[in-house]
Amino acid sequence: MNPEVRSAFAAYLEQRRRLGEPDVVLHGLDRRQALANVAQVPRRIVSADSPAPAGSAADLAQVVGDLDHGQLRDAALACTRCRLSDGRQHVVFADGNPEGRVMVVGEAPGAREDATGVPFVGQAGRLLDLMLAAVGLSRGESVYICNVLKCRPPGNRDPLPDEIGSCAPLLKRQIEVVAPEVLVGVGSFAARWLVGENRPLGKLRGEVHSYQGVPLVVTYHPAALLRNPGLSRLAWADLQLLCRVIDGANDAA
Ligand code: URA
Numbered sequence: 001m002n003p004e005v006r007s008a009f010a011a012y013l014e015q016r017r018r019l020g021e022p023d024v025v026l027h028g029l030d031r032r033q034a035l036a037n038v039a040q041v042p043r044r045i046v047s048a049d050s051p052a053p054a055g056s057a058a059d060l061a062q063v064v065g066d067l068d069h070g071q072l073r074d075a076a077l078a079c080t081r082c083r084l085s086d087g088r089q090h091v092v093f094a095d096g097n098p099e100g101r102v103m104v105v106g107e108a109p110g111a112r113e114d115a116t117g118v119p120f121v122g123q124a125g126r127l128l129d130l131m132l133a134a135v136g137l138s139r140g141e142s143v144y145i146c147n148v149l150k151c152r153p154p155g156n157r158d159p160l161p162d163e164i165g166s167c168a169p170l171l172k173r174q175i176e177v178v179a180p181e182v183l184v185g186v187g188s189f190a191a192r193w194l195v196g197e198n199r200p201l202g203k204l205r206g207e208v209h210s211y212q213g214v215p216l217v218v219t220y221h222p223a224a225l226l227r228n229p230g231l232s233r234l235a236w237a238d239l240q241l242l243c244r245v246i247d248g249a250n251d252a253a
Helices: 003-018 031-039 041-046 056-064 069-077 111-116 123-134 161-178 188-195 222-227 229-252
Strands: 102-106 143-147 182-186 209-211 214-219
Touching: 056 069, 056 161, 069 161, 102 123, 102 161, 102 188, 123 222, 123 229, 143 161, 161 188, 182 188, 182 229, 188 209, 188 214, 214 229, 222 229
Parallel strands: 102 143, 102 182, 182 214
Antiparallel strands: 209 214
16 A cells, blocks of 8 residues: 555544444455545545434544644535435535635525525525625625534524534634634524523624634624614624724734
């Protein structure tokens, strides 16, 4: 085996060990079969075919803990750790600039996002783009956008706690590799997860929080603003707060 293949295979075996998967018996595998195993490494990292074993979020955290952005994306695209993988058309990993200064975290893909694989492309997404543009931000340049869940909950129902738990290591690592200067949580699921508190969104917004030392602003989900335009005034105040936080990061730079 050449050294590159040997090291890929060693990494694969180590990942299996960390995931608690049974030993691989190589006895009897010919070279072609062994290489086929190596070729499947990215899928196998997170695609335990059976239901996720207890403690799997911690296991996944270990597995994704040193992946770069591209590897993390591959791991997410191959993920079958929760029931949401059954009905999805696409994993919706992220859009925008992975080197963006601002990272927006939403809730979960909707129908349009599931069909396209791109977050926030429906009506709510268009409003989000307008909100960002109002403060001089765009996903093409300065913003990276993703969701707490990478797969669409059927019928756009709320994410379930175990689904959030399964997906959380991906988002945690995503935040680490993007390393934004400012985080923005839109909607109560993202806001609560990022802030780490269960208070209603109305009680969390209006102040600057911190996620692992990164300044964090939370605001209403654009879908909520479409349903209830009366909230727009508060969302505008949140955007102004975001501007002040970005200005503060500029001053510190
Ligand atoms: N709502 C979200 O929270 N995320 C999307 O990607 C689309 C709609």
